[in-house]
Amino acid sequence: MARIKQWEPENNEFWNSEGKGHAQRNLWISIPALFLAFAVWQIWSVTAVRLNDAGFNFTSSELFTLAALPGLVGATFRIFFTFMPGIFGGKNWTVISTASLLIPAIGIGIAVQNPDTSFTSMAILAALCGIGGGNFSSSMANISFFFPKRLKGSANGLNAGIGNLGVSAVQFLTPIVITTGIFAGVFGTSQLMPDGKEVWIQNAAFIWVVPIIIVTIAAFFGMDNLPGAKQSFKEQSIIFKNKHTWIMSWIYTMCFGSFIGYAAAFPLLIKSEFPEVNALQLAFLGPLVGASVRPLGGWIADKIGGAIVTFWDIIVMIGATFGVIYFLNANNFAGFLTMFIILFFTTGIANGSTFRMIPF
Structure with a gap:
């Protein structure tokens, strides 16, 4: 894709002839990327519910900790991720941050299949899900550069609103996919619940792997780094004053x-x-x-x-x-x-x- 050499969204002629198309394309790739980030961020909110039924022996405190860690780490990452599009470029950072979601998605899918996996290992994987939370701030910062002031609210609303649906999506889909052996024999065996039913808890994480790969590729080939949008951390840190x-x-x-x-x-x-x-x-x-x-x-x-x-x-x-x-x-x-x-x-x-x- 040709590199953008100038960006003047407030110039109506530029916006109508060239800018709008670029902005819309970046927005509609950013939305599924953010959707997946929220989904991975909240995997533990539903996975933790089933762990002890699958043979783990975690205390209630440990289970709530696993559910809470992604939020704590994600909130911390958001402080730093806000500055990343300005430092690395919006496209570059979207590719990096979206691809990074594969680490917790694959790691959780493997770890939950072994009841001997330690709480420490689970906590590390839960913390890595915080990458999804950090992605929210970088995504919003990046998209805001693309649109004129009169449209920033709508663009950010779409990006955040649809992206937030990733939370309800992971909580809606997980009960369905863990009761279906869609990856049976390929990505692990089932776990037996106390009531005798078979479940595949790993599916709660594995179902996001292919979409993450697809969106990462889409971001690499379809998104743009804007000229003039890059700023050092020092230049951006004025907000703290x-x-x-x-x-x-x-x-x-x-x-x-x-x-x-x-x-x-x-x-x-x-x-x-x-x-x-x-x-x-x-x-x-x-x-x-x-x-x-x-x-x-x-x-x-x-x-x-x-x-x-x-x-x-x-x-x-x-x-x-x-x-x-x-x-x-x-x-x-x-x-x-x-x-x-x-x-x-x-x-x-x-x-x-x-x-x-x-x-x-």
Whole structure:
């Protein structure tokens, strides 16, 4: 693909004649790359639920740690990955970061087949899933360079909104693929559950390998490094001197941090507190709601203001949190599920509205 020598998205003539095509192509490759990043990031949210049934002997604390580690590491990676498109180039970093998802995907698929795999090994693999979380910030930073200011919100909304669906996708597909020997005899044998059913837990990770390879190739041949988009870390680090950076970081922790944290813990929490309920059949609902309403949050914020929407949304979020605690103590699953769905709804709305508070 020919190298782009100039990039002027604010120039309408350039945008209509050349820029729009390049930008759209990069966006539609970035979206599946981010979708896969979110899927790999949250593999442990559903894999951990089945480990002890497959012969492992981890404590509840260890299982929740495995589910939480990708979030912790991913959040840390996001700080650094934000700067990577500016240092290496958007295309180059998308290829590298997407290909890197193969490491945890293949590693988990191998490790879960052996009940003697140590907790330390599992924890390392869980931490490596944090690469998927880091990819979110680099993906958003990269795509924002391609579009004029009037379209940045829509482009980032599509990239983030569809990308976030990777969380619900992994939680929806895992219960299906682990009960089907689609890779039987090729990538390992089945595990026997206490009820006598056969499952292939490794499929939860292996199903993402081929899509990762395909999207990596698509990024290599289809994406672009923009001229003038590269900046050193020193040039970009000026943001740390802006007080609004820190204020927005706290607000976004409440919004997106809650979304990804709840998504990771939701299946395990259902299983530990309501063992009579099939956690894997319901866990995907929360992330699906949260990801789906994210564009709605941005749209409402456009109408009445991001700060107002975020403020009242967080008030509802706090109320729903107390609702979860109440119904959890009452051992009322219907109430617990309802409050959690409201929680996911509010995180999605706030994820969209907070982006409207950040000037591009």
